[in-house]
Amino acid sequence: MYKSTQLTYPFLHPFTYMPPVDQQSLPPFMMLDRGEGSWVYDEAGNKFMYLTTAVPSIGLGNSRIIDRICKQFQRLSYASTCEQNHAAAATLAERLISIAGKPMSMAFFTMDGSGAVETAMKLARQYFITQQQPQRTKFVSIEGNYHGTTFGSGSVTHMGIQASFGPDLEGCYSIPSPYHHNEQKEAERSATSLQELRSIIQEHGGDSIAAFVVELVQGVNGAVPMPKAFIQELAALTSEHGILLIVDEVTTGLGRTGSWLASHDYLINPDIILLSKGLTGGYFPMGAALFSEQLRDSMFGRGGVFLHGSTQNGHPVGCEAALAVLDMIEEGQLVRNAQLQGMQILTRLRSELEGHPYILDIRGKGLMIGIEFVDPHTKSGISMEWGGRLSANLRREGILGNFFNGALIIYPPLNITSTEAEFIWKGIVNAIRAM
Numbered sequence: 001m002y003k004s005t006q007l008t009y010p011f012l013h014p015f016t017y018m019p020p021v022d023q024q025s026l027p028p029f030m031m032l033d034r035g036e037g038s039w040v041y042d043e044a045g046n047k048f049m050y051l052t053t054a055v056p057s058i059g060l061g062n063s064r065i066i067d068r069i070c071k072q073f074q075r076l077s078y079a080s081t082c083e084q085n086h087a088a089a090a091t092l093a094e095r096l097i098s099i100a101g102k103p104m105s106m107a108f109f110t111m112d113g114s115g116a117v118e119t120a121m122k123l124a125r126q127y128f129i130t131q132q133q134p135q136r137t138k139f140v141s142i143e144g145n146y147h148g149t150t151f152g153s154g155s156v157t158h159m160g161i162q163a164s165f166g167p168d169l170e171g172c173y174s175i176p177s178p179y180h181h182n183e184q185k186e187a188e189r190s191a192t193s194l195q196e197l198r199s200i201i202q203e204h205g206g207d208s209i210a211a212f213v214v215e216l217v218q219g220v221n222g223a224v225p226m227p228k229a230f231i232q233e234l235a236a237l238t239s240e241h242g243i244l245l246i247v248d249e250v251t252t253g254l255g256r257t258g259s260w261l262a263s264h265d266y267l268i269n270p271d272i273i274l275l276s277k278g279l280t281g282g283y284f285p286m287g288a289a290l291f292s293e294q295l296r297d298s299m300f301g302r303g304g305v306f307l308h309g310s311t312q313n314g315h316p317v318g319c320e321a322a323l324a325v326l327d328m329i330e331e332g333q334l335v336r337n338a339q340l341q342g343m344q345i346l347t348r349l350r351s352e353l354e355g356h357p358y359i360l361d362i363r364g365k366g367l368m369i370g371i372e373f374v375d376p377h378t379k380s381g382i383s384m385e386w387g388g389r390l391s392a393n394l395r396r397e398g399i400l401g402n403f404f405n406g407a408l409i410i411y412p413p414l415n416i417t418s419t420e421a422e423f424i425w426k427g428i429v430n431a432i433r434a435m
Contacts, residue, residue, distance in 0.1 A: 078316065112285055117274055118148070137208070144158065145248070147215070225363060275290070284321040344421050358432070
């Protein structure tokens, strides 16, 4: 059990409101002690279904994964991938390219999702330099997208985060989100968003834009699925103007949405695909950027170098963890399970909570589900105080979810059972009805 020996709390948490220093004599947050499968336990022994993040894709404390990691630690605990290679990295690169399918042809490993996005942005710029188009330096993304916290990835994240740090990377633009819970309004918003992209292209010149970066299902913004027709038109428009399409599947990739990749379900062929959260299931920090034959041939067809990376890219333990996770997803048919259990949860939430005055929308794809709330009196977003009470209700029901920006987001592991899925939707319904 953690016992502080300091007068103030020593740990700055990411994306977390930190209480005033004079109120930090005791740890201000829940202290988790252990995890097993879909569950975590706090230091008092209380048990919670762990739904706050898409990272633990096959649950916690899996002995099979841990055994393979331990064996890799014993065999080769570290290896650089600068002019060196090892079996786990080579095998994982081939495996991911096979899962993604054509036109993907190479993989670059990173330490996390932000690093994967940063890598993609540099790949896009270097590609156009090799194409004798160095003026293509700009990027476009969608409002509500979350792509990361590094300088480049943060610059294409349009959620108000960059305001905390001052000016971001120049030449990063955004278009409005096309999503709306009303089908007719969604069609109108899709048309508006595409027209805004055309306006950006016309104003700045299509030949100045390197890439469009997109989440097919926005994660942090509340499990917001992009309309399929919109994404297909977007892909066609970017292709028409020679703009690369970067699909950020850091959250959606590797089974989360009920497909190996959301890109497959949307029937598009991106130039670059990004992976991270479910890649190793949280057993090791890792990400990956997959890129197409077109980029490979242009940048390395006659030999070349990518002056980017870190000394721990392609870490053998991380690669082995990823291979073990992929084995479990395939052998357990967990992509299909995510589709079936996600549909059960989504369907029951919609039927049980239909007409609830505080609920604006219940949405999602696979095991990536969001509930957006609205104050029925003001018709605006709910208060932080209301959200805090909802989170407390969920904890009483044995659920840890992710409440952010007026929406509850849940990410059950891909291997949850029907019984656990029932526990989730019943607990959420009870927590909301108790408000």
